[in-house]
Amino acid sequence: MIILQPRPLTIEAFAPYGDVLETGAAHELRHINYGNTDRYHDVAALDVLAEGGQPLVSIFRSRPLPRPIAVTVMERHPLSSQAFYPLSQHPYMVVVAEAGEFDAGKLQAFIASGTQGVNYRKGTWHHYSLALDKPCDFLVIDRGGPEKNCDEVFLDGANIRTVNY
Amino acid sequence: MIILQPRPLTIEAFAPYGDVLETGAAHELRHINYGNTDRYHDVAALDVLAEGGQPLVSIFRSRPLPRPIAVTVMERHPLSSQAFYPLSQHPYMVVVAEAGEFDAGKLQAFIASGTQGVNYRKGTWHHYSLALDKPCDFLVIDRGGPEKNCDEVFLDGANIRTVNY
Numbered sequence A, B: 001m002i003i004l005q006p007r008p009l010t011i012e013a014f015a016p017y018g019d020v021l022e023t024g025a026a027h028e029l030r031h032i033n034y035g036n037t038d039r040y041h042d043v044a045a046l047d048v049l050a051e052g053g054q055p056l057v058s059i060f061r062s063r064p065l066p067r068p069i070a071v072t073v074m075e076r077h078p079l080s081s082q083a084f085y086p087l088s089q090h091p092y093m094v095v096v097a098e099a100g101e102f103d104a105g106k107l108q109a110f111i112a113s114g115t116q117g118v119n120y121r122k123g124t125w126h127h128y129s130l131a132l133d134k135p136c137d138f139l140v141i142d143r144g145g146p147e148k149n150c151d152e153v154f155l156d157g158a159n160i161r162t163v164n165y
Helices: none
Strands: A002-004 A018-021 A028-032 A037-041 A054-062 A069-071 A073-076 A082-086 A092-097 A108-112 A117-120 A136-144 A151-154 A161-163 B002-004 B018-021 B028-032 B037-041 B054-062 B073-076 B082-086 B092-097 B108-112 B117-120 B136-144 B151-154 B161-163
Touching: A018 A082, A092 A161, B018 B082, B092 B161
Parallel strands: A002 A161, B002 B161
Antiparallel strands: A018 A117, A028 A037, A037 B054, A054 A136, A054 B037, A069 A161, A073 A151, A082 A117, A082 A136, A092 A108, B018 B117, B028 B037, B054 B136, B073 B151, B082 B117, B082 B136, B092 B108
16 A cells, blocks of 8 residues: 655645645735735636636535545546635645656645645646545636546556555 | 615625625536535636636735725726635625616625625626625635726715615
8 A cells, every 4th residue: 555645735845736825925915905905916827718718616515535545536637727725714635646647656645724725737637626524615716618628547556545644 | 874784695686796606506516526526516607808808816815994884985897707705704795786887876785604705797886805803815716917907986975885784
């Protein structure tokens, strides 16, 4: 059994896979609304317009998987990014591998805090949303359009990873 | 002093102004991720692409105004919708008037719950984000682009409204 040890999610560690949506010094801060609002501006590189795509906003309600989490399927969106922001203020798990030919040896796991979103870059391999301990809602920004925009790869045998959580 | 009495936010009551982003029967529910996720699909009519616009996601941190809230300025985005989803699970205030020539006599106030977002339709007059009692973060989906996309109108004298909260 090969174990994936999750790391804390940071902008730097996640850079090969996409963006971290959070407040903080990494994002441009604008003071708006007569000083009553801080705007952390443009916190993710949304990329949803290829081939006539439209931005779409949805709410996901994800239930936890049995522990330990076994990674047996990964997905990618070849036409677009996909952004998740947690609405339940609870940590959640992110499992990714870089875009390109899938390689189970390159899987990485991250624990996101309840105030961090992620935006998977176009083509980044990722596990579907992984609530921990209890159901978690996410606001999701992805692409609308009739084109097929999800590839899956199934892991078996020695490729299966177990997340140490 | 003219008082605005806020109503609870519902999809029906808010229909003249835009969308309510929430889970529930009004939105298409898809069971995805091998049954582990409920997707409330396409919960708002994002309208951010006019004149070469790009979808933009930002985080707003809004501080409460002094109570009682006096409505002295309203804004509209002539080129795009603007969606807000609360991240702090606290109720917040929404003040709107229908698109078109501004009429203070048509102002309406709503209390949104901590699990309801709003999407102001293009041109809908709205107050900037109104946290109640304590600071509130919002995920905001609006339009990026160099064009001017905010008109303001200032209320004075008999046009000022005070929200009964």
